[in-house]
Amino acid sequence: MNVFEQYESNVRSYIRSFPATFVRAKGDKMWDDQGKEYIDFFAGAGALNYGHNDDGMKKAVIEYMQGDGILHSLDMGTEAKAKFLQRFQDVILKPRKMDYKMMFPGPTGTNTVESALKLARKVTGRAKVVSFTRAFHGMTLGALAITGNAFKRKGAGVSLNETIFMPYDGYTGNGINSADLLEQMLNDDGSGMDKPAAVILEVIQGEGGINACSMEWLKRIREICTEHGIIMIVDDVQAGCGRSGTFFSFEPAGIVPDMICMSKSLGGMGLPFAMTLVKPEYDKFGPGEHNGTFRGNNLAFIAAAEAMRFWENDDLAQRVQHNAAVIKERLGRIRDRFPQFAAKVKGRGFMQGLELTVAKEKGEEICAEAFKNGLILETAGPDDEVVKLLPPLILTDESLAKGLDIMEEAFAAVAERMEKSAA
Template identity: 50%
Template sequence: MSTAQTADRTIFERRESEVRSYCRSFDTVFTSASGSTLTDTEGREYTDFLAGCSSLNYGHNDPDMKSALVDHITGDGLTHGLDMYTDTKADFLRAFDEIILKPRGMDHKVMMVGPTGTNAVEAAIKLARKTTGRKNVIAFTNGFHGMTLGALALTGNAGKRGGAGGVSLNDTTHLPYEGSLGDVDTLELAREMLRNGSSGIDAPAAFIVEPVQGEGGLNAASKEWLQGIAALAKELGALLIIDDIQAGIGRTGSFFSTEDFGFEPDMITLAKSFSGMGLPFAALLLKPELDIWKPAEHNGTFRGNTHAFVTARVALEKFWKDDSFAKEVAEKSDLLEKRLTEIARHIPGAYVKGRGMMRGIDVGSGELAAHICADAFDKGLIIETSGAEDEVVKVLAPLTTPLAQFKAGLDTLEDAVSASLSLKIAAE
């Protein structure tokens, strides 16, 4: 229930760091959430098209995950176990092995890292350098891989890199992502640069790539381009790291975003929706021959989240034992692409980007995109922007969003676009 104390936002301004961001766009105090709906202190409901930046692919408070977690807690199940053996970890690993890895012919080991995606990225590049004896890592323009210094060195956005405060972000080469240079064949460019002994690019330890760039503006690499990058990495004796932190766990339709692409990554970083319920949980999948770590050579107090093991297991058993969930996601993906294409026609020069349930509209202007998202919020829809200039209106609805609510949310987005365009025209 709303109280004057819970509704009062001055405590945030007085005590919370200026680094806070999402609350500046969604200026209300949320108190509860269920499925794809958030509720604030005034009892107003909002449809969630943000999903914790793809950390809530199965929605808020899934009843089966919640029930299992409550049972675990009330039964005095472990809250924290470092990386000790626990029943919950064993159950999760068995489920992950039987439901995800074996059906896909994957023999990857599961490395528990710190609780966030950037921890998985740090472990991946650390291991790549350790196994190859090389320093250089190839990343791509518009990529985002995390905010800790190693991962930040791989990240392209100037604003985020500026947070390093002048610290050198090195041992990384940034090459152009597919489509980033217009008609230029960026795969052939990468081949020529990396095969040329006078290019000045050191032999790489690894390539790290997002199959769909979430923060970079929903740029989606083609199967052919990714196959080419995989082949180039192999040719050069480098490892291929697929960053599936935002694009994985069903967001693009399949559990991994590059399933059936014809190559097997050496490593895959996972986080965000890996826990199933928004609990912090990240891991690095690595081929067995790369698992050369000595005990505790890479560690952390929170390497593995006991509560997340509980909910992640339930998510696997509930959504991934057969292909019914993937088929539902595919149907919603088709609807999303169709509706966004229709909405984009109202905006001169706008076009749809992304893949699966990770799509958006490039409206050509960060200012216009911000207006659209702000008006959508006023109308009860939570949605954000992405891209180098925040020019993309980005839809990351929970994959479980009921069809009627999903359609209504897209109607709200269309209304917000119309209202923002009217204001823009009036201002001109």
């Protein structure tokens, strides 16, 4: 590890949580340079829904490169892009009766969020954006302005403006419906709320602590946006591509957002790739009005087109939903076994976790203990108080069971140390 400490910036973070040098990965596992095996409940922070080095994607990418396929093309027409556009249309959009233009704004999640914010402001001629408590939308200034985390916001070094923060569903915890509150403020000329260009939300807040909104709340937000002529943006960067149990996280609500932000697992095998889905009537950017040098990642187009095979039927979605129930039940057992943490089971799909409401600072210690025993697991939430599971969707039954065993053992080890220190 000395080379990283000697030459890499102090800003590095995950390497501190997972102090190993990884050399190989396949499916739901990784191996370090000492040959130690790890079950991956992290999946590249949700960028590897289909696991590591999927054979079909790997074969398609290698064949494309060996055939001297176009690698860099900005937004020129390429065979790789044409294939992805058609596959996404045929496999994802048409079966769901969804009509969107596909915009490629750059390779990362924050790029797609920035493009959606800019376009919503252009379309409406308004500046303000409603975001929600504990939201995370990215690290560039526009996306950071609609992010709730104080530590990350402070890193901007400048004022972050034009955002109206509202309570996320369940945030107040006292029966107040924040959708009703939003509507009341929009209808009241004395509320001080300027009419916003957009409302942006995550259906399941990842970095914010695995907070999942109800489908009823989500439908109400859609109704309010329609009533007031506000663009509804769903940030599906982490919760999308099947992680919630359906391809889009909002599908159970039966809503149609005006814009959808996608990245992370859209690239198939971890290749940088982002896309903004835009209703045709809002596709108002002029040519080049929003652009980026790396918005045409052809290797990602190839891998992403191949990844569509997972969605040609419901097999993967059903498997995720089945195993999500297994995870939820097991997390409930861990919660009950260790009442000293007063933990809460949170999230849905393959995006769940245990929030420690007592001894919050032990979240990182639990994840470190799990890592020592061969499980890659991270924390979430403003105080790192949520032990968070983001396994790849192709996780085997064996890895699921073993990983949950290791997680429970980590809770047990930390609980035992707490008891000894209190004695």
